[in-house]
Amino acid sequence: MNDTTPQITRDYLVQLEASMSGVRPDVRAEMVAGIREELDGLDAAAAAARIADLGDPTFIAAEAAAATESDPRPSESPTAAPPQPQPAPSRALPITAALLIIVGTFVVPIIGPLVGLVLMSFSMAWSRREKIVAWLAPLAVTLILATANAIVIAMQSSPATEARNAVTPGLGLGGWHLIILIPYLVLPIVGVVLFVRASRRNWQA
Amino acid sequence: MTADVGTQLRKGVVEFCVLGLLAREPMYGWQLSEKLVAAQLIASIGTLYPMLSRLRTQGLVTSYDEASASGPVRKYYRLTPQGSSQLETFRLQWEPFAATVFTFVGKDPE
Numbered sequence: 001m002n003d004t005t006p007q008i009t010r011d012y013l014v015q016l017e018a019s020m021s022g023v024r025p026d027v028r029a030e031m032v033a034g035i036r037e038e039l040d041g042l043d044a045a046a047a048a049a050r051i052a053d054l055g056d057p058t059f060i061a062a063e064a065a066a067a068t069e070s071d072p073r074p075s076e077s078p079t080a081a082p083p084q085p086q087p088a089p090s091r092a093l094p095i096t097a098a099l100l101i102i103v104g105t106f107v108v109p110i111i112g113p114l115v116g117l118v119l120m121s122f123s124m125a126w127s128r129r130e131k132i133v134a135w136l137a138p139l140a141v142t143l144i145l146a147t148a149n150a151i152v153i154a155m156q157s158s159p160a161t162e163a164r165n166a167v168t169p170g171l172g173l174g175g176w177h178l179i180i181l182i183p184y185l186v187l188p189i190v191g192v193v194l195f196v197r198a199s200r201r202n203w204q205a
Numbered sequence: 206m207t208a209d210v211g212t213q214l215r216k217g218v219v220e221f222c223v224l225g226l227l228a229r230e231p232m233y234g235w236q237l238s239e240k241l242v243a244a245q246l247i248a249s250i251g252t253l254y255p256m257l258s259r260l261r262t263q264g265l266v267t268s269y270d271e272a273s274a275s276g277p278v279r280k281y282y283r284l285t286p287q288g289s290s291q292l293e294t295f296r297l298q299w300e301p302f303a304a305t306v307f308t309f310v311g312k313d314p315e
Contacts, residue, residue: 024255031254033280034234040277053239055249063251068258 006044019061094125101191125198231283
C-alpha cells in the first residue's frame with residue numbers, strides 16, 4: 001500500500017480488519033495480507049470490481065471465524081507438549097484459616113480469629129468479595145448493636161421513664177456486655193460460612 | 206440430517222479439492238478462492254484461509270513468496286510430498302466410495 005492506493009481499497013481493508021477481530025490472529029494476518037496483495041496495484045475501477053468479487057467484509061470475517069472455531073490453536077499442534085495439569089491448591093491454609101475464625105476466639109481471644117482472618121486474606125479459596133464481607137461482618141454487627149444499644153439507653157433516660165429507671169437502672173439491649181459476646185457469636189458463624197462455601201468449591205475461589 | 210446436504214458434502218471434500226488444485230500448479234489465495242467460489246465449494250475467501258492454515262499445520266501444504274506475472278509479490282501455496290500422498294489416497298477411495306453410495310441412493314432404471 002502506498003499513497004496512490006485508491007480510497008476504496010483503503011476503506012475495504014480497514015473494514016475487513018475491523019470485522020475480523022474475532023478471527024484467530026494467525027489466520028487473520030494471512031488473510032488480510034492475501035487480500036491486500038490482491039488489491040495492491042489496482043486502480044480504483046479495478047479495485048472496485050475485485051472488491052465486488054471478494055464480497056462483504058463482515059460476511060468474509062464471519063465465515064473465517066466459523067471455520068476456525070473448531071481448529072486447535074497453532075501452539076496446540078499434536079507435536080506440541082501437552083499442557084501440564086495445574087497442581088491442586090493446598091487446602092491446609094484455608095482450612096486452618098476457617099477453623100481459627102470458628103474456634104480461635106475460644107482458644108486465644110482476639111488474636112486467634114485475627115490470625116484466621118489474616119490467613120483467609122492470603123488464601124485463594126475465597127473471592128475478594130467474600131474476604132471483605134468476612135472482615136466487615138463482625139465490625140458491622142458491632143456497629144449495629146452499639147447504635148441500637150445507645151438508642152435504647154437514650155430512650156430509657158427520657159423524663160417519662162427516669163423515675164422508674166432510678167430504681168432499676170436500664171442496660172439498653174443487655175448493656176455493652178452484649179458487644180463483648182460478638183466474637184463468640186458472629187465470628188464462628190462467619191467461619192462456618194467460609195468453610196462451607198470453600199469446601200463446596202473444592203477450596204478454590 | 207437436518208443440516209443442508211450440500212454443506213455437509215462440501216465440508217467432507219473441499220480440502221481435497223484444494224489439494225487437487227494445488228497438485229496441478231502452485232496457486233495464490235485469490236486464485237484458489239476464485240475457482241472454489243465459482244464451483245460453489247466455498248461461499249467466500251473467508252473459508253479458504255482457515256482451510257489453508259489447517260492444511261499447512263497438517264504438513265500437507267506449504268507456502269512461499271514469489272513475484273507474480275502482474276508484478277506484486279504474492280504468497281503461493283503448493284503441495285508437500287505428504288499432501289500429494291494424501292491426495293492419492295483420497296483419489297483411490299473416492300471413486301469406489303461414490304459408486305457405493307450411488308448403489309444406495311441412485312434411482313432404479315425405468
